[in-house]
Amino acid sequence: MEEFVKTVSALKDETRIKILKFLLKYNERCVCELEASFNMLQSRLSRHLKILKDAGFLKSKRKGKKVLYSIKEVKGFKKAALDEIEKLKIDLPTLKECSI
Amino acid sequence: MEEFVKTVSALKDETRIKILKFLLKYNERCVCELEASFNMLQSRLSRHLKILKDAGFLKSKRKGKKVLYSIKEVKGFKKAALDEIEKLKIDLPTLKECSI
DNA sequence: CTAATATATAAACATATCAAGATATATTGA
DNA sequence: TCAATATATCTTGATATGTTTATATATTAG
Numbered sequence: 001m002e003e004f005v006k007t008v009s010a011l012k013d014e015t016r017i018k019i020l021k022f023l024l025k026y027n028e029r030c031v032c033e034l035e036a037s038f039n040m041l042q043s044r045l046s047r048h049l050k051i052l053k054d055a056g057f058l059k060s061k062r063k064g065k066k067v068l069y070s071i072k073e074v075k076g077f078k079k080a081a082l083d084e085i086e087k088l089k090i091d092l093p094t095l096k097e098c099s100i
Numbered sequence: 101m102e103e104f105v106k107t108v109s110a111l112k113d114e115t116r117i118k119i120l121k122f123l124l125k126y127n128e129r130c131v132c133e134l135e136a137s138f139n140m141l142q143s144r145l146s147r148h149l150k151i152l153k154d155a156g157f158l159k160s161k162r163k164g165k166k167v168l169y170s171i172k173e174v175k176g177f178k179k180a181a182l183d184e185i186e187k188l189k190i191d192l193p194t195l196k197e198c199s200i
Numbered sequence: 201c202t203a204a205t206a207t208a209t210a211a212a213c214a215t216a217t218c219a220a221g222a223t224a225t226a227t228t229g230a
Numbered sequence: 231t232c233a234a235t236a237t238a239t240c241t242t243g244a245t246a247t248g249t250t251t252a253t254a255t256a257t258t259a260g
Contacts, residue, residue: 043249048248065257
């Protein structure tokens, strides 16, 4: 139950839905790229990324100063959720890549 | 997007998850049966049923004084959610049937 | 080691959601 | 029509969640 509620809670936020859709489209991205692309406060992003990671939707790996986030391979309900998000017709910001 | 958020929001509550699981198991039930089974205030139950119905998980039909609620046939993400809920290992209250 | 950059966490405040109690609406039968 | 039963809605107070600002931690360059 807890696990399911956590999964669903992570999905119940427009910002997080957009982040997931963005990473589905643009693969592995560092926080500063997301920050630039979404034009969003870093602390806000970091918080949402943590929630998505804790819920099992994202994985992260450090690369130097950067931390790269990407979609984790999932199945079952979580997979269905990502599929649904991928189909949503919502505007995503364009990718603002990091120098380096 | 709105639709997806509404769907997910409906799922983000333990009471509603239990109601869904209960109706998956016991099929069509009136509010007073749910009230008796869950030992829950009627207004609280009614509120949750409305949220689940608005989100597209439940349908209802009136039968005399009673209103009968049951799981609606759904597909895609919603179906995956119901499947997941059906698999959850949580205790459900036993059914307290209505006289009549 | 220190400064600079990248990311994470914490505190304060605002908003959303829930439970409970009160009230309203709908249906039936007298 | 009126009373009783079943269900729905509204209001209030409590709790949870999101945003912002400030601060802390981690990594690299010098």
